Amino acid sequence: MRGLVIKNTGSWYTVKTEDGRMIDSKVKGNFRLKGIRSTNPVAVGDHVVITPNQEGTAFITEIEDRKNYIIRKSPNLSKQSHIIAANIDQAFLVVTVNYPETSTTFIDRFLAGAEAYRIPVILVFNKHDLLSEDELRYQHAVMNLYETIGYQCVEIQASADADSPFSVEALKPLLADKITLLSGNSGVGKSTIINALLPHVNLRTAEISDAHNTGMHTTTFSEMLELPSGGYLIDTPGIKGFGTFDIEKEELTSYFREIFKFSKDCKFSNCTHTHEPGCAVRKAVEEHYIAESRYNSYLSMLEDKEENKYREAF
Numbered sequence: 001m002r003g004l005v006i007k008n009t010g011s012w013y014t015v016k017t018e019d020g021r022m023i024d025s026k027v028k029g030n031f032r033l034k035g036i037r038s039t040n041p042v043a044v045g046d047h048v049v050i051t052p053n054q055e056g057t058a059f060i061t062e063i064e065d066r067k068n069y070i071i072r073k074s075p076n077l078s079k080q081s082h083i084i085a086a087n088i089d090q091a092f093l094v095v096t097v098n099y100p101e102t103s104t105t106f107i108d109r110f111l112a113g114a115e116a117y118r119i120p121v122i123l124v125f126n127k128h129d130l131l132s133e134d135e136l137r138y139q140h141a142v143m144n145l146y147e148t149i150g151y152q153c154v155e156i157q158a159s160a161d162a163d164s165p166f167s168v169e170a171l172k173p174l175l176a177d178k179i180t181l182l183s184g185n186s187g188v189g190k191s192t193i194i195n196a197l198l199p200h201v202n203l204r205t206a207e208i209s210d211a212h213n214t215g216m217h218t219t220t221f222s223e224m225l226e227l228p229s230g231g232y233l234i235d236t237p238g239i240k241g242f243g244t245f246d247i248e249k250e251e252l253t254s255y256f257r258e259i260f261k262f263s264k265d266c267k268f269s270n271c272t273h274t275h276e277p278g279c280a281v282r283k284a285v286e287e288h289y290i291a292e293s294r295y296n297s298y299l300s301m302l303e304d305k306e307e308n309k310y311r312e313a314f
C-alpha cells in the first residue's frame, strides 16, 4: 500500500494512503540514506510503501527516491541530522517591509539557499494594511526588483476578510496540489496566514508551532497541513533559511540569477566580482543593471565563505 507521510512525531509517522486513510506507522528495517546520520529515516513529504498490521497501525517498508529534502543539524548531537521535509515543490518566503522589517539581505540569503536546493520561491509581502504611503512605495520598488530578477511576488494582508483584494485568497491558486514550505522571520504573519487558509486548525497551529519553536522537541516534530483546495503547507518553526554552509565560493555567483547572467562577460572565468579587472558584474552594478542591495548580499555571503564562518543550516 502506498502513501504520503504527513506527520512525524518521534518514531511515529502518520501516512495518508492513496485511498485517503490516515495510518500511524513505524519504520521497519534499517534505512540508511546516502550516509546521512539522521534522527529520522523518513520525513514528511516522503512517498512510502506500508504494510498494515493487525493493530491498525503499519510498518513503513520502502521509501521512494526524493526529489529534494531539507535537513537540520542537531545542535546537541553533533553528527546527527534531522530531515525536516522531503519533496518540497516550492517555498513561500513571507516578508514585511515593516512591523517587523525584513532586510533585503535576509531575502537574498534565503533566495540563494533556495537556488542551491533548486526550490522555487514566491515572495509574499504581508501586512499591506500597516504600511504608510512611503512604505508602500518602497514595497513596490522591492517587489519590482525581485520580479525583474524572476521571482514572483504577492502582496497580502493575512488579517483581511476573504472579500478584500489583499486577502489570502490570492495564495490559494499558487498552493494548489503542491507541497509548500512556509518561511520567514518571526512575527511576519505565518501563523496568521495558516489560520486564514485553514480555519479549522485555528489557534492550535500557532500554539503547537510556538511551543515547538522554543521547546526541546523542535527537532522531532514535523507536520504538513492539508489544504482544502489540495496541496500541503509545511510550517516548521525555526526554519529561517536553507543551509548555505556547503556552497562553494565559486558556486555562489550562480545562486544570484542576475549576477550570474552578467558574470558570463567577466574577463576571468573564476572572477569573484570583487577586485578583478574586466569584471562585468561590477560594471553592471555601477550602471544600475544589478541592484546594489543584491550585490551587497552577494558580497556578504562571499565574506562568510572567505572567513569560513559557520552558517548553521536552518
Ligand SMILES: Nc1nc2c(ncn2[C@@H]2O[C@H](COP(=O)(O)OP(=O)(O)O)[C@@H](O)[C@H]2O)c(=O)[nH]1
Residues within 6 Å of the ligand: 126, 127, 128, 129, 130, 156, 157, 158, 159, 160, 184, 185, 186, 187, 188, 189, 190, 191, 192, 193
Ligand atoms: N495588521 C496586520 N497584522 C497582522 C497581519 N498578519 C499578521 N498580523 C499580526 O502580526 C502578529 C504576528 O503574526 P504571526 O502570524 O504570529 O507571525 P509568525 O511569527 O510569522 O507566525 C500577530 O499579532 C498578527 O495578528 C496583517 O496582515 N496585518
Ligand SMILES: [Mg+2]
Residues within 6 Å of the ligand: 190, 191, 192, 206, 209, 210
Ligand atoms: Mg507562528
Ligand SMILES: [Zn+2]
Residues within 6 Å of the ligand: 263, 266, 267, 271, 272, 273, 274, 276, 278, 279, 280, 281, 282
Ligand atoms: Zn566579475
